[in-house]
Structures are given as structure tokens and as C-alpha cells.
Amino acid sequence: MASRIVVDPITRIEGHLRIEAEIKDGKIVDAYSSGTMVRGFEIILKGRDPRDAWAFTERVCGVCTTVHALASVRTVEDALGIVVPPNAELVRNLMFCAQYLQDHVVHFYHLHALDWVDVVSALKADPKKASDIAQTISNWPKSSPKYFSDVQKRLTGFVNSGQLGIFANAYWGHAAYKLPAEVNLVAVAHYLEALEWQKEMVKVHTIFGGKNPHPNYLVGGAPCSINTDESNAINAERLAYVGKLFEDAQQFVEQVYIPDLLAVAGFYKDWGAIGSGLPNYLAYGDLPMNGYNDPTKFKFQRGAILNRDLSTVHPVDGKNVEQVQEYIAHSWYEYSGGDGVGKHPWDGETKLNYTGPKPPYEHLDVEKKYSWLKTPRWKGNAMEVGPLARLLVAYASGNEEVKEVVNSTLKALDVPVGALFSTLGRTAARGLETKLIAGWAKEFFNQLLANIKNGDTRMFNNEKWDPETWPAEARGVGLSEAPRGALAHWIVIKDKKIANYQLVVPSTWNASPRDTKGQLSAYEAALIGTPVKNPDQPVEILRTIHSFDPCIACAVHLYDEKGRYIHQIDTF
Amino acid sequence: MIDKPLTMWQHMQLQGYTRRDFLRFASWLAAAAGIEASGVGKVVKAMETKPRLPVVWFHFQECTCCSESFIRSSHPIVSDIVLDKISLDYTETLMAAAGKQAEEALHNTMKKYRGEYLMLVEGSVPTENGGVYCCVGGRSALDIVKEAAEGAKAIVCWGSCASNGCIQAANPNPTGATPIHKIISGKPIINVPGCPPIAEVMAGTIVHLLAFDRIPQLDGLGRPKAFYSRRVHDTCYRRPNYDAGLFVETFDDENARRGYCLYKVGCRGPVTYNACGVMRWNNGVSYPIQSGHGCIGCSEANFWDNGPFYRHLASFPGFGIETTADKIGVAVGAATAIGIAAHAVSTNIRKRKLIREDIEISVPPSDSKKGGA
Numbered sequence: 001m002a003s004r005i006v007v008d009p010i011t012r013i014e015g016h017l018r019i020e021a022e023i024k025d026g027k028i029v030d031a032y033s034s035g036t037m038v039r040g041f042e043i044i045l046k047g048r049d050p051r052d053a054w055a056f057t058e059r060v061c062g063v064c065t066t067v068h069a070l071a072s073v074r075t076v077e078d079a080l081g082i083v084v085p086p087n088a089e090l091v092r093n094l095m096f097c098a099q100y101l102q103d104h105v106v107h108f109y110h111l112h113a114l115d116w117v118d119v120v121s122a123l124k125a126d127p128k129k130a131s132d133i134a135q136t137i138s139n140w141p142k143s144s145p146k147y148f149s150d151v152q153k154r155l156t157g158f159v160n161s162g163q164l165g166i167f168a169n170a171y172w173g174h175a176a177y178k179l180p181a182e183v184n185l186v187a188v189a190h191y192l193e194a195l196e197w198q199k200e201m202v203k204v205h206t207i208f209g210g211k212n213p214h215p216n217y218l219v220g221g222a223p224c225s226i227n228t229d230e231s232n233a234i235n236a237e238r239l240a241y242v243g244k245l246f247e248d249a250q251q252f253v254e255q256v257y258i259p260d261l262l263a264v265a266g267f268y269k270d271w272g273a274i275g276s277g278l279p280n281y282l283a284y285g286d287l288p289m290n291g292y293n294d295p296t297k298f299k300f301q302r303g304a305i306l307n308r309d310l311s312t313v314h315p316v317d318g319k320n321v322e323q324v325q326e327y328i329a330h331s332w333y334e335y336s337g338g339d340g341v342g343k344h345p346w347d348g349e350t351k352l353n354y355t356g357p358k359p360p361y362e363h364l365d366v367e368k369k370y371s372w373l374k375t376p377r378w379k380g381n382a383m384e385v386g387p388l389a390r391l392l393v394a395y396a397s398g399n400e401e402v403k404e405v406v407n408s409t410l411k412a413l414d415v416p417v418g419a420l421f422s423t424l425g426r427t428a429a430r431g432l433e434t435k436l437i438a439g440w441a442k443e444f445f446n447q448l449l450a451n452i453k454n455g456d457t458r459m460f461n462n463e464k465w466d467p468e469t470w471p472a473e474a475r476g477v478g479l480s481e482a483p484r485g486a487l488a489h490w491i492v493i494k495d496k497k498i499a500n501y502q503l504v505v506p507s508t509w510n511a512s513p514r515d516t517k518g519q520l521s522a523y524e525a526a527l528i529g530t531p532v533k534n535p536d537q538p539v540e541i542l543r544t545i546h547s548f549d550p551c552i553a554c555a556v557h558l559y560d561e562k563g564r565y566i567h568q569i570d571t572f
Numbered sequence: 573m574i575d576k577p578l579t580m581w582q583h584m585q586l587q588g589y590t591r592r593d594f595l596r597f598a599s600w601l602a603a604a605a606g607i608e609a610s611g612v613g614k615v616v617k618a619m620e621t622k623p624r625l626p627v628v629w630f631h632f633q634e635c636t637c638c639s640e641s642f643i644r645s646s647h648p649i650v651s652d653i654v655l656d657k658i659s660l661d662y663t664e665t666l667m668a669a670a671g672k673q674a675e676e677a678l679h680n681t682m683k684k685y686r687g688e689y690l691m692l693v694e695g696s697v698p699t700e701n702g703g704v705y706c707c708v709g710g711r712s713a714l715d716i717v718k719e720a721a722e723g724a725k726a727i728v729c730w731g732s733c734a735s736n737g738c739i740q741a742a743n744p745n746p747t748g749a750t751p752i753h754k755i756i757s758g759k760p761i762i763n764v765p766g767c768p769p770i771a772e773v774m775a776g777t778i779v780h781l782l783a784f785d786r787i788p789q790l791d792g793l794g795r796p797k798a799f800y801s802r803r804v805h806d807t808c809y810r811r812p813n814y815d816a817g818l819f820v821e822t823f824d825d826e827n828a829r830r831g832y833c834l835y836k837v838g839c840r841g842p843v844t845y846n847a848c849g850v851m852r853w854n855n856g857v858s859y860p861i862q863s864g865h866g867c868i869g870c871s872e873a874n875f876w877d878n879g880p881f882y883r884h885l886a887s888f889p890g891f892g893i894e895t896t897a898d899k900i901g902v903a904v905g906a907a908t909a910i911g912i913a914a915h916a917v918s919t920n921i922r923k924r925k926l927i928r929e930d931i932e933i934s935v936p937p938s939d940s941k942k943g944g945a
Contacts, residue, residue: 015636065640160578160586169680227829233864
């Protein structure tokens with residue numbers, strides 16, 4: 001007998017996402033992913049000054065703040081033929097690195113960990129044993145029995161207060177939780193430490209961009225001038241501050257995040273065979289070492305992998321109108337050419353047309369349109385994007401650093417290469433790239449210091465700032481890698497104003513509904529085969545969905561085979 | 573579940589804090605919130621007798637930047653807030669439970685603490701087309717917000733989305749995005765605008781409610797005076813450059829490298845009420861102007877439609893630091909719309925001369941007919 005479960009809201013994500021999944025014999029046999037909120041950015045952007053677009057698009061997401069701003073300034077610069085000074089490229093890279101470091105750590109501890117870590121079990125831990133474990137896996141100094149005993153005492157007090165707050169009513173005690181009490185206690189301690197640490201990391205954004213979330217960007221460069229003889233500019237003190245933040249970050253990643261990730265993963269190796277999903281991976285690549293216009297010198301390579309064939313990396317071109325196209329067969333939009341066509345973003349249209357059930361509703365009509373996300377395809381293929389896609393494309397492109405870190409991790413965990421294509425693989429890939437980025441950030445930082453030492457303090461290219469210098473019409477594309485995957489913006493500028501602006505974001509690739517041909521996107525595909533022991537407490541669904549680090553809000557409900565809810569999930 | 577929740581003092585005892593620690597914390601709280609020494613006793617008494625405040629945090633049309641900002645708070649740090657000071661019983665961003673269990677947690681709090689829980693809202697509510705543009709659990713945000721508001725003790729609107737509609741309410745506001753105060757009446761509503769608000773402003777608002785058990789003094793737009801009574805321009809460390817007529821002409825020019833005033837490259841500091849110049853961001857590290865970019869006015873209603881960001885203001889009302897938002901009134905929200913004729917700067921002839929050559933007609937405000945402000 002098949003039953004359908006609905007999870008709504010899926011928490012510990014950004015945004016509003018709803019998952020409906022059919023379960024048979026304890027496994028998911030079909031799944032539907034729906035984005036249930038829309039704001040109409042592309043409509044609002046029309047007619048605006050292209051130089052302002054970064055500020056608008058940055059507000060698409062406050063969790064992966066900065067990434068849309070970066071994609072946006074690149075898009076406008078591409079359209080207008082602006083090359084930014086090397087220092088601005090380096091500052092953008094440093095902000096990129098800071099974003100990844102903060103975002104991935106927060107994802108691991110605060111959004112994903114509670115799928116694997118049983119907080120209540122930590123109350124039963126022996127602090128001495130927890131200390132032994134912590135000291136075995138890392139040199140991190142906060143690891144004494146007293147330290148873990150204090151954390152446990154605090155947690156006990158919290159639980160005994162009867163007000164469980166953010167930990168209330170979760171799946172504690174579920175058979176799927178497998179960590180020993182002591183590992184749970186270590187993880188809870190680091191949950192709190194990571195929460196405190198993350199607010200430090202973002203200060204890189206504050207120094208270069210004035211604030212976080214949502215630091216400032218600038219078409220043509222970066223807004224922060226360098227002047228080593230001035231207190232009102234980027235000077236030695238500001239740079240030393242940035243250097244210290246990255247030093248601390250590398251320590252935190254190497255001594256806390258990575259050891260915890262490996263320790264936890266060791267108890268969940270079975271998840272290396274669950275949640276594999278699509279066999280196709282797409283990465284635009286990022287972190288330029290020789291400017292954005294030279295993708296051969298990126299830290300993360302650009303390319304596509306089809307059918308898990310790592311021997312071939314297919315070239316990816318954002319300007320080729322045959323490559324990236326968006327479909328709306330199952331999305332609440334209207335196209336001038338009808339529902340069957342795909343549109344390259346330069347010709348993209350955003351016309352809202354809700355045809356779903358009138359709220360309050362029990363379920364969506366998944367045979368028709370069921371999401372506010374459009375469905376992007378690369379040469380007609382459904383693609384997974386994100387840390388795993390980035391690592392695979394880099395690996396297949398021969399990136400030695402990536403190969404080394406991937407191979408050594410597979411060896412340490414004693415799992416086969418195939419384990420990469422899984423829920424666990426995605427979660428591990430996120431950690432591994434964080435480790436690489438912590439190292440790369442220092443390279444970029446040193447390069448910035450070297451440039452300044454050599455007398456280059458330029459931060460902004462003024463040549464095309466004045467709209468009078470622009471052509472009557474221009475088109476651009478800006479490619480980037482957000483923490484959650486391949487991100488691109490497309491712009492058409494006419495008469496100095498935005499005539500069309502389209503964004504294809506990572507979660508659109510991963511969380512979109514099926515396409516015209518019925519091909520599933522990454523979330524839907526990955527959920528198929530995922531076991532669900534207890535449909536009342538579908539923690540397994542959260543594991544696989546969270547392994548993608550969703551950037552939309554979702555919802556989950558439970559039906560029986562006739563579409564009737566097993567569990568009515570009232571919002572209040 | 574224990575029926576009667578513990579008071580904050582009992583709670584701290586359980587965590588091993590001594591009476592002395594407790595009193596020190598209470599004094600700190602009082603000081604942080606600006607209470608004179610004689611008021612410390614009141615704070616101590618309040619904490620001895622009150623359970624942690626039940627709080628529910630909703631997410632509607634938003635980008636989660638407010639939640640992200642909140643967890644950046646340095647005083648108090650966020651783990652101390654959520655573990656020791658409040659009981660954050662519902663927040664889609666951080667809570668462990670999901671789906672049905674998340675909804676149950678919310679429901680329990682709304683029932684058990686009816687009339688007592690604090691409601692926090694992040695995001696605007698779309699009102700067009702029956703609210704289909706934002707649904708959670710199959711229900712429209714509009715439906716949810718109305719029901720939750722009924723049993724709330726007070727509502728805090730985090731950020732510009734909930735306070736004034738923010739970006740989705742920008743012209744042409746395709747979804748009818750609407751701020752909370754236009755939907756709910758009859759409840760105390762505190763607007764904490766900004767995109768996002770400064771972390772410590774968010775924490776400070778919570779601390780104020782906890783420590784004094786009353787709504788902070790608000791201005792005419794419902795914003796806590798403690799954080800929104802001064803213009804960024806009037807508290808800006810670059811203000812002397814403005815007064816002296818020293819301006820950045822274009823980004824990264826010689827003047828930019830000296831840290832001159834950013835007025836000519838579009839700074840909205842003169843029409844923006846916020847604490848950026850005083851508290852700065854991320855525990856005082858910097859703020860937009862200090863890092864070389866003009867203020868974009870993110871805490872003001874309709875700031876997205878107040879002209880291109882890099883076109884400087886045609887004029888703005890009021891010059892002196894004695895000016896507060898209430899004296900100028902809501903006109904500040906759309907200062908560039910007023911035009912030079914109505915509000916020509918008149919108080920300082922010398923400064924006028926300096927900026928006269930740059931005065932131009934600013935773009936008219938877009939017609940934010942739906943929602944917004």
C-alpha cells in the first residue's frame with residue numbers, strides 16, 4: 001500500500017518549500033517539491049538602473065547574502081564590457097570565501113545537524129568520555145571533561161525548565177538516530193560554539209561591504225577604497241582584522257567542523273547509498289585567480305557531467321541560448337509561447353498565473369502546476385547543482401587539490417567512490433570544499449597584500465560608470481557559484497534601463513517541479529528510494545532534503561493512497 | 573512537560589548560576605537597557621517571578637536576512653537569548669521539529685500562553701489574489717497572521733518587509749505585499765525596520781521588552797525611539813566633511829580614499845533614521861558609509877522607489893541634529909519626491925552654495941498603490 005506524506009513547513013531551511021512524497025513498503029517511490037512563496041523580483045526590476053540591480057537581487061536571499069549581488073554586478077559588467085581591477089576581484093573573492101565559511105558551518109550545525117544528532121540523548125552522556133572522544137579527533141582546546149559537563153548542565157537546566165523552545169517536539173529518540181550519547185554531547189557543544197563563531201566570520205563583509213547581512217557591492221569594482229595612510233579607508237588595521245578572521249576560520253573548520261563531520265559520518269555510512277538522485281551535475285565555477293573573464297584560472301572549474309561519467313566534462317556557456325532554458329509546464333506562470341516551450345533567460349518571461357487550489361488547501365494538484373519555481377534544464381537535462389556538483393566537476397577537470405581531499409576522505413571513511421553520489425556525499429562535499437576555501441582565502445588575502453605592497457591600490461573602474469557611455473542595447477550574463485550551487489543572472493539593458501532581468505538560482509535547479517517531458521529535478525529524484533521508517537516522523541526526508549541545503553521554504557503533509565491526509569497538518 | 577514553567581531565576585539556578593551571578597546579570601540587563609541604578613531592583617523582581625517569555629517567529633515574504641542578522645547579535649549573544657531569556661517556540665529557520673511537529677509546537681504555545689506570547693514577524697504578507705503568493709502548510713500568510721495576532725501580547729515586525737513592505741512592495745508590487753500594521757489593528761505593534769535591522773537593535777528590542785515588560789517608546793512610525801530617532805546623516809562620522817563641502821565625486825577617487833562625504837554619489841543618510849552611525853554593524857565593526865558606499869536608506873519606507881541609488885538627493889528636509897523623525901513627519905520616507913521647490917534647504921546658506929550646483933530634479937516616486945509603507 002502506498003501512502004503519501006506531506007511535510008509543511010520543512011524547517012531549518014531558507015524559504016517556503018513543501019514536499020509531498022509517496023511511500024510504499026517503507027520507501028519513497030515518488031516525490032513532489034513545491035515552492036509556495038513568490039515575490040516577483042523580475043517584474044520589479046524592469047525599468048530600473050542596472051547599477052542598482054545588485055541591491056535588489058541581493059535581497060533574494062539573506063542566508064546566502066552577497067551571492068546575488070556578486071552575480072548581478074558581473075552580469076552588468078559583462079553587458080557593458082567592464083573589467084574590474086584585480087584588487088576588487090580579490091575583495092569579491094574574500095567576501096565569497098567568508099560567505100561560504102559562515103554559511104556552510106551554519107548549515108552543518110544549525111540547519112542539518114539535528115537530523116543526525118539527538119540533543120536529548122546528550123543529557124545521558126558521560127562528560128569524561130565525551131572529552132576523550134573530542135581529544136581523539138581534534139586538537140581544539142575546548143575539550144575538557146569540565147567543559148562538556150558544563151554544557152550538559154546547561155542543557156539539563158534548559159530541558160528541565162519545561163520550555164524546550166527551538167528543541168521542542170522534535171524526533172528525539174527516533175530509531176534513526178545512531179550516535180552515542182557522548183558524540184551527541186560534543187555536537188551540541190559545538191552547535192553553541194559555531195553559533196557564536198559565525199557572527200565573527202561575517203565581519204569580513206562588514207569591513208569591505210559595511211554590513212552583514214546584505215553588504216554593499218558596486219558595478220565596476222568594490223566600494224571600499226584602499227589607503228594605507230588613512231583611517232577612513234582599507235588600511236593595515238582593517239587588513240589585519242580580515243587576516244585574523246580568516247586565521248580563526250581555518251582553525252575552526254579544521255579543528256571543529258571537519259572532525260565533527262567525519263565523526264558523525266562514520267556512524268551513518270549507510271547514507272552513502274541513499275538519496276543519490278540525478279546522475280547529471282552542473283557547475284559554473286568560481287573564485288577567479290586571473291579575473292572573472294578567464295574561467296580556465298578559476299579555483300572551482302566550470303562544466304557539466306552527464307550520467308556520472310567523470311571522464312568527460314562538457315563545456316558550459318551561459319550565452320548559448322540552446323543550453324540553459326527554463327520551463328513552466330508545472331509552474332504557476334504563463335509564457336507567450338505556451339506551456340510546452342523552454343526559454344533562454346535573455347528571452348525569459350515572468351508572468352504570475354496561479355492556478356493551484358485556493359488556500360487553505362490540503363494538497364496540490366501535482367498532475368498540473370504545483371510550484372512557484374520554474375524548471376531550468378541544461379541542454380534539456382535535469383542537473384544537480386551544489387557542493388557535490390562543484391567537487392565532481394573540479395575532480396573530473398583534474399583539479400589536484402580537490403582530488404587529494406576527496407580521495408583522502410573516502411579512504412578515511414573507508415567508503416567506495418559511489419558513496420559520493422548520495423545524501424552523505426552531499427553533506428561531506430560541503431565540508432570538504434569549506435576546508436579548501438579556508439586555505440584559498442589566505443592565498444587571496446596574501447595576493448591582496450602583495451598588490452598593495454607593489455603600489456596597486458585601485459578598487460574601481462570608472463570608465464563605464466556614466467550611463468552616457470553605454471550602448472543603446474546590451475546583454476549580459478553573470479555566472480557564479482552560490483554555496484548552494486550554480487547561480488546565474490541574465491540582463492537585457494535598453495536605453496540605460498533594465499528591459500529584462502532573469503535569475504536562475506541553485507534551488508531552482510534542485511527544487512523545481514518536473515519538466516515538460518516529466519523529468520524529475522534533483523530533490524524529487526533524490527527522495528526516491530529514501531527509506532521512511534515511521535511516516536509520522538519522517539526524519540529521513542529531512543536528511544535528504546537538508547543535504548541540498550534548500551534556499552526556499554517548503555511544506556510537508558501526509559496522505560493515504562487516495563490522496564486523503566493521514567495527518568492533517570494545521571498551521572496553528 | 574512541567575506545567576508551571578520556571579522563572580528566569582529558577583532557570584539560572586538550574587544552570588548553576590549563583591545568586592550573585594544572577595544579580596550581576598540583572599544589573600547588566602538594566603544597564604544595557606538604560607535603566608538607572610534605582611530600577612535594578614525591579615528587573616531582579618521581574619526575573620524572579622516570570623517564566624521565560626514564549627515567543628513565536630513567523631516567516632512570510634522575506635529573505636531570512638532578519639533571522640540571519642538576529643543570530644549575529646553580540647550582546648546578548650543569541651544562544652543566551654534562546655536558551656536563557658526567551659522560549660523561542662516556533663521559528664522555521666532554527667527549530668528542530670518540522671511539518672506536523674512544528675505546527676504542534678506552535679499550536680501548543682498559542683493555546684497555553686494565549687494573550688501572553690510575543691509574536692515576531694519577518695516578511696510582508698501578500699494580499700492580492702486571495703493571498704496565494706505565500707502559503708505555509710497550505711494556508712495563506714494572511715490567514716495565519718490574523719489568527720496568530722489575536723492571541724499575541726504584542727507584535728514585533730522585524731525588518732522593512734514586515735514594517736513597510738520592502739522590496740516586494742516596490743513598484744509595481746506584483747503580489748500586493750503589505751506590512752503587518754496595515755493588516756492587524758488593536759495590538760501593540762513595534763516596527764524594527766532595516767534590511768535587515770542591526771543585530772543588536774533586534775536583541776535590544778527584545779531585551780527592552782523582557783527587562784521592563786513594556787513596549788519601548790515609539791515614534792510616529794512605530795519604531796523604537798532608542799534606535800530610530802536620529803538620522804544616519806546626523807550621527808555620521810563623515811558629517812564634518814559634508815559641512816565643509818568635501819565630497820566624493822566618484823567611487824575610489826582621491827576624495828573617496830580620504831573618506832569624504834558620500835552625498836554626491838547617492839548617500840541616503842540625510843533621509844534615513846537608523847542607528848548605523850552610532851552602533852554600527854556586527855558589534856561596531858563598520859557601517860556602509862565607513863566602508864565607502866552610501867547609505868541606501870534601507871530602514872525607510874519605499875526606499876526602493878526613492879530614485880536610483882547613485883543619484884544624489886535633490887534636497888532633504890531639516891538640517892540640525894535636533895531634528896527627529898516625528899518633527900519632520902512621514903515626509904522623510906519620500907524625501908526625494910518632495911522636490912526642490914517645496915523643501916529647498918534654507919537653514920544654511922553656505923552649505924547650499926556648496927551643493928547648489930548638484931541639485932537636480934530627482935525622479936518622481938513610483939506609485940506604490942498596493943501595500944507598501
